[in-house]
Every structure is written in structure tokens, then in C-alpha cells.
Amino acid sequence: MVDRRDDTGASDEPRAVRPVAAEPPRFPPGIAGKRRKPWLAKRRILGRTLRGILAMSDGHLPEMVDLWVASWVKTLPSIDFEARRPWLVDHLGAARAKGAVVRVAIVETGDVVGFVLIDPASGYLDQIAVHPDQWGAGIAEALIGEARRLSPEKIVLDVNADNPRAVAFYVRQGFREIGRGVNARSGLATLKLEWRRTEG
Numbered sequence: 001m002v003d004r005r006d007d008t009g010a011s012d013e014p015r016a017v018r019p020v021a022a023e024p025p026r027f028p029p030g031i032a033g034k035r036r037k038p039w040l041a042k043r044r045i046l047g048r049t050l051r052g053i054l055a056m057s058d059g060h061l062p063e064m065v066d067l068w069v070a071s072w073v074k075t076l077p078s079i080d081f082e083a084r085r086p087w088l089v090d091h092l093g094a095a096r097a098k099g100a101v102v103r104v105a106i107v108e109t110g111d112v113v114g115f116v117l118i119d120p121a122s123g124y125l126d127q128i129a130v131h132p133d134q135w136g137a138g139i140a141e142a143l144i145g146e147a148r149r150l151s152p153e154k155i156v157l158d159v160n161a162d163n164p165r166a167v168a169f170y171v172r173q174g175f176r177e178i179g180r181g182v183n184a185r186s187g188l189a190t191l192k193l194e195w196r197r198t199e200g
């Protein structure tokens with residue numbers, strides 16, 4: 001038998017090729033997640049779809065406090081809003097006892113995603129907050145619409161000057177600056193804004 005090996009000892013006989021297992025198809029994580037869990041995408045849409053604006057009940061309070069903290073942590077990360085949870089609960093209770101009104105925004109998942117606190121007697125809007133996951137979804141606009149219904153002649157509020165998202169939102173809603181001040185609690189500069197009903 002002829003030895004077909006060369007000097008290196010390698011043979012030029014064709015070798016059996018071992019079949020390589022086909023790689024499973026790879027998708028970017030987002031696509032893969034949506035293909036495997038389409039209900040997640042649906043839930044996300046429902047979570048940004050307003051079901052209605054309701055009068056606040058005590059059962060709404062835990063979600064309201066959570067969304068308030070989440071929205072403010074994202075807005076002013078340097079301030080410890082977690083520590084202010086008890087303050088918010090007391091503040092809402094005291095304001096309501098004096099005649100102020102709280103309305104909550106509920107989405108199609110049943111979650112509370114925003115709220116507004118306004119005193120219809122003075123038109124002072126004390127709080128408005130929307131969960132950051134729902135920013136840009138029109139929830140804040142619906143809450144301001146409800147505030148206008150409760151106080152149809154005018155709305156006044158104070159906003160941190162260094163809160164560009166809120167300021168842009170209010171300007172788009174027809175508010176204008178009527179003064180400047182300082183937040184007594186944080187020491188931060190504030191703007192006083194006002195919206196007034198216009199004829200026609």
C-alpha cells in the first residue's frame with residue numbers, strides 16, 4: 001500500500017467533514033423579547049392609554065406616592081424625595097381638609113399614573129405629577145384640563161426655574177410668567193406662572 005503522507009506526516013486523503021450544528025437565529029434583545037412576550041408590548045401601550053380622570057380615594061394613595069417620588073427623583077435627582085413620602089401624605093390630607101381637590105389619572109391597565117392637587121377657590125395648583133414611564137403620553141394634559149374645569153377662570157402655580165420639562169409643558173398649555181421667587185424648602189429659584197381664561 002502506498003503511503004500518501006508527506007514529510008509532515010499529513011495525509012492528502014480527503015477527510016470526513018464533521019457536520020457543524022446550525023447556529024440558532026439571533027435577534028437583538030428587544031425584538032427577541034417582543035417575539036417571545038407580545039403581551040409586554042400590549043401592556044406598555046395600555047399603560048400609556050388614559051382610561052379616565054377620577055376623584056382621589058384613599059386606596060389610590062400608595063400608587064400616588066410612588067409615582068410622585070419616581071417623577072421627582074427623575075426631575076431633581078439631587079434631592080432625597082424618598083424621605084418626603086410622609087410629607088406628601090400629610091400635605092395632601094391637610095390640603096383636602098381645607099377644600100383643595102385631588103384628581104387621579106387611571107390608565108387602561110388600571111394603574112394610577114398621575115395626579116393633580118388644586119384649590120378651586122384660589123386657582124392655586126399645588127401639585128401635578130405623572131409617572132416617568134407615562135411622560136409624553138398626554139396624561140399631564142388631561143390633568144391640566146381637569147384643573148381648568150375645576151378652576152375655569154385662572155390657575156396659578158410655582159415651578160422650579162430649573163425644571164425645563166415642566167416649564168415647557170406649562171408654556172405649551174398657555175401659562176405665562178408673572179413673577180419669580182425661591183422655594184422655602186429647597187432654596188431653589190422658582191417661577192410663578194399663571195393661566196387665565198381668554199374670551200372666545
Ligand SMILES: CC(C)(COP(=O)(O)OP(=O)(O)OC[C@H]1O[C@@H](n2cnc3c(N)ncnc32)[C@H](O)[C@@H]1OP(=O)(O)O)[C@@H](O)C(=O)NCCC(=O)NCCS
Pocket residue numbers: 071072075128129130131134135136137138139140141157158159160163164165166168169172
Ligand atoms: C411636569 C409633568 C407633569 C409634565 O408631564 P409630561 O408628560 O412630562 O409632559 P409633556 O411630555 O406633555 O410635555 C413636556 C414637554 O417638555 C419638553 N421637554 C422635555 N425635556 C425638556 C427639556 N430638557 N427642556 C425643554 N423642554 C423639554 C417635551 O418635549 C414636551 O414638549 P412637547 O410636547 O412640546 O414636545 C411631568 O414631567 C412630571 O411629573 N414631572 C415631575 C413633577 C413636576 O415637575 N411637576 C411640576 C411641578 S410645578
